[in-house]
Amino acid sequence: MSAGRYAPSPSGDLHLGNLRTAILAWLFAKASGREFMLRYEDLDTGRTVPGSADRQLADLGALGITFDGEPVYQSHRQRYYHDAVAQLSAQGLVYECFCTRREIQEAPRAPHAPPGAYPGTCRELTDEERGRRRTERPPALRLCTERTEFTVQDQLLGSVTAAVDDFVLARNDGAAAYNLAVVVDDQLSGVDQVVRADDLADSAPRQAYLRGLLYGQTAVQAVQYAHVPLVVNAQGKRLAKRDGAVTLGQLAEQGVAAEQVRDSLLGSLNLPPGPLDKVLAAFDAAALPLEPWMVTSTPDGVLKSPE
Numbered sequence: 001m002s003a004g005r006y007a008p009s010p011s012g013d014l015h016l017g018n019l020r021t022a023i024l025a026w027l028f029a030k031a032s033g034r035e036f037m038l039r040y041e042d043l044d045t046g047r048t049v050p051g052s053a054d055r056q057l058a059d060l061g062a063l064g065i066t067f068d069g070e071p072v073y074q075s076h077r078q079r080y081y082h083d084a085v086a087q088l089s090a091q092g093l094v095y096e097c098f099c100t101r102r103e104i105q106e107a108p109r110a111p112h113a114p115p116g117a118y119p120g121t122c123r124e125l126t127d128e129e130r131g132r133r134r135t136e137r138p139p140a141l142r143l144c145t146e147r148t149e150f151t152v153q154d155q156l157l158g159s160v161t162a163a164v165d166d167f168v169l170a171r172n173d174g175a176a177a178y179n180l181a182v183v184v185d186d187q188l189s190g191v192d193q194v195v196r197a198d199d200l201a202d203s204a205p206r207q208a209y210l211r212g213l214l215y216g217q218t219a220v221q222a223v224q225y226a227h228v229p230l231v232v233n234a235q236g237k238r239l240a241k242r243d244g245a246v247t248l249g250q251l252a253e254q255g256v257a258a259e260q261v262r263d264s265l266l267g268s269l270n271l272p273p274g275p276l277d278k279v280l281a282a283f284d285a286a287a288l289p290l291e292p293w294m295v296t297s298t299p300d301g302v303l304k305s306p307e
């Protein structure tokens, strides 16, 4: 199977930025003859808002976004993440890390280390030190990487090179970390097209590198990436819920129908208005605008992009 996906966190209603990315992910998948899957990234249980997964599905449906198969919930898939960590562990590629956030910030690092990269403090712990630290706090598990950066090809951004450090595979509460869960789920669900907002572009090299370790180079080569521009507010910052009427529910209260929102989003992509399956014929990835889309929503509910 060959599939694209949309992978929201069920932490509230989707806003215009999320919805625009979802439309793009659907168009990329359908234009390339792929299936399209919905995956709820709900591993961070503290952020999950009850009922929001269903509302997200309803809002996506109101825009005409359809999915193949049942939605996947990451919270139901711990055994697959566990198996992946066990596989890496058997290859000697996993180590326990006891560092607190503060210790990581304050640790000495190599002169050219990328900002935020883990300095490798716990890589060289002796068995004795490890035993002692285990009595103080439960460890997170980190990947023992053999390189400092990795490059992927992106359909919109070209070559994307970013740091690969000893990133976390499992948090110290036992939950799988974001990068691991994405890689395992994409691979096991047949996802070979990743379309998401471009603030995640820097995660792609780490994920591709990890995919190679777990599933081999062919699996890495198979994935097509397209990181799409963000929707931003009038100050040029990533759109957020506090930016006013930005969800379908809020816009409906102002008298703006889902079809109108869909058409505004399509307009922002230089695509004609109308049902998505009709718009598909006009979709050309190479003709998409590559700048962020600045949006404001006026009190009368009309979505506008400032001149």
Ligand code: GLU
Residues within 6 Å of the ligand: 006, 007, 008, 009, 041, 182, 195, 196, 200
């Ligand atoms: N859950 C992420 C988000 O809502 C998307 C992760 C991904 O597409 O890999 O931004």
